[in-house]
Amino acid sequence: MSSEKVENSSTKACYEPFGVSGYAVAFRLTRSEPIDKEAIKEMSGKLMLRITSRCIERGAKFIGHIKSYMKTKDGYLKADTIGLDKGAYVESSITEPVSQAYLVINSIVQGIDKSQVKIATLEASNEVLLNYGFNIEIEKEHEYFDKFDIPVQPKGEGSKLKQEESK
């Protein structure tokens, strides 16, 4: 699978007028002693709901989704929520205790600035993950929507179409 990096575009995005903000972060998690698979599921569900709470405390009016994907040496886990009243959904194929993991979180809400989504996500992550004994290292992060910084396509690709469109 490949994810396409893209260049700046002057095209206005469909969602810009709606005040939707997002933040995505990828963590490397390490722990001195492996933790049980059931505890990992519990932690992931709590994390989704804690991020939701933090976003709401900061003024979010609508939770688009808070979702995560975790990869460990023997499986994966996905967790998500669309609101505190809906609870968190967790699905896991992890069978072994976990001491290292790659975790991606994606928070999309409406009503607060992207910087607040970032703070809410990181605060909640620190709180929950540290509480479960994990050391956290941010590998990559990305705020988006209100000041969008990427779009379009890799160099060279699509140039023919672009030329045709401009005629």
Place this chain on the structure above:
Amino acid sequence: MRIIQIAGFLGSGKTSAIISLARTMSGEFKKRVALVVNEIGEIPVDGKVVEEYGLRVKDLGGGCICCEIATSFTNTLILLSQTFKPDFVLVEPTGVAIPNQVKLAALMARRDCDITLGPAVVLFDATRPEELLFDDILGNIVVRQVSDADIIAISKIDAVNDEQLVDCEQQVRKINQNAKITRISSTRGDGMIELLKLITESVEYPAYQIR
């Protein structure tokens, strides 16, 4: 190559639905299926989850395929038609994408490859109809998505009762009088075969040019 989009607002269950549909199409239906998953952020979550089910995915990140990276989406379709040659391309747009604009972006590929437009399936979350439709701001996106649908799939039906389902259907019917309405639960599998039959019918679902 038939292009089918599984659209719908954030959290409506698109990824679960596309996994379920793709597995059945490539398994029981013996069709060649390509998946295109679009996430606005540059750190993919949905694409990774789909891959865990043994499905091959083209993950388009960094913008919305209905507007910002429409050309990139078009090029992906052309490339797929030239290399993988699928019978069906299942497209999961972002939760804020406008279905008709995704169709228009797909149509640009017609210059370079033979495609037909399948339906825009719009998932509507049965657990939060009021939240979605009557939000002062976001309600506009949801209404636009529902009005653009060729098929409205009321999702998460395992989490609500019959009365709530009927209410949901009545609410979306007021917005779109023409779409087929169906009920699904990706987790339980309810309604998925019926939905598959609908989306694999040889019917063209054109985009409209002027609203």
